[in-house]
Amino acid sequence: MGENDVDGALVGGASLNADSFTRIHDGATTTMNKKKKVTVKTVLEVSVVRAGFTFQPLELTATLALATENALGESPIWSDKDQCLYWISATEGEVWRWNLHNQPHRRLIQSTLGCVGLLQSSTPGSIIIAAENAMLTTTMISPNGDTNSPIPDFAMGPSILCDRPDQMSTTRPNDGRVDRFGNFVLGMYNNYHRAGATAGENNAGLFRLNSQSLQWEEILDYRFRVSNCICFSPDGNTMYFGDTPTRTIYAFDYSPNGPLTNRRMVWKMPSALPGGPDGAQVDSNGLIWVAVTGANRVVQLDPSSGRIEMIVHVEANPTSLTFGGPDRDILFITTRKPNGGGLYSVKMPYGVVGLHESEFKVEQWQ
Secondary structure, eight states: OOOOEETTEETTSOOOOHHHHTTTTTOOOOOOOTTSOOOOIIIIISOEEETTEEEOOEEEEOEEEEOOOOSBEEEEEEETTTTEEEEEETTTTEEEEEOSSSOOEEEEOSSOEEEEEEEOOSSTTEEEEEESSEEEEEESSOTTOOTTSOOOTTSSOOEEEEEOSSOOTTEEEEEEEEOTTSOEEEEEEETTSSSSTTTTOOOBOEEEEOTTTOOEEEOOSSOBSBEEEEEEOTTSOEEEEEEGGGTEEEEEEOOTTSOOEEEEEEEEOOTTSOSEEEEEEEBTTSOEEEEEETTTEEEEEOTTTOOEEEEEEOSSEEEEEEEESTTSOEEEEEEESSSOOSEEEEEOOTTOOBOOOOEEOOGGGO
């Protein structure tokens, strides 16, 4: 038996493929050669002729950094202050921390998790967690601030910050990120979007938690099934978002004081490419990096054209990604079972670095 249906994919069950989505994105069908892996060379790796010269995406390969065996690794973030990488295993209720030198450390939260963010605090290792029923805060580092000395499991339980938004039993928190202004943007997930009481329904919303008032505000004027791809431009004035089953990523004008506006399409996945867009991140040049779950790759997109600039191949099934390391020039990629679960990484070419990850700014923790 597989795990529950989470984040747009059956963990331990059938992987995503193009045929699964034809009814909801463009009506096309794809024929697969069962003796060979699906090839998308004609879509992604073909040379593009522009103004008399030939362009071909740069291709890299990520390698296994940690054999963590996460059921559903997700939501990696890098803390410049702690010099640590944080991520979750969503269905196992685990938060992980790694300083790139010692063995990684994990804490059991005893709840299905959606995502994790950095919490601005004088206490090192402070994080905010979107759990199934509430927003939680905790720390992953011992009080003495030594990143090599983590807090043991259950030594100090997480604190409840506030309720989660949209208290419906048919949804739960999924993808999210702290915006450039210190608020937490969180997208929900239709627990039964494949089968069950709300199969196929757009019942999940996109919300923002104001860091000062701790009040939720719904910021998108339509509902969806599986929130993903939440990330922000370097100046914070553009937000990217995708509903995984639609295989499309959109850009919106973003303000910390109002709803999303001016929706425009950034990328619609070609029908020959299996899977769907999952977690995403933006680099210092403003380009978007997207984990394509079900396709064993991460793609770098130019948001102004939708053109694929770079492809990172991953032997496991990628779920999300971020930039980390002292210079933020290493791409870390989380993956999921059944054909993954480890943490992967690849050194970026010169000039490709990540942005500083914003912290949730609650007055009482400063």
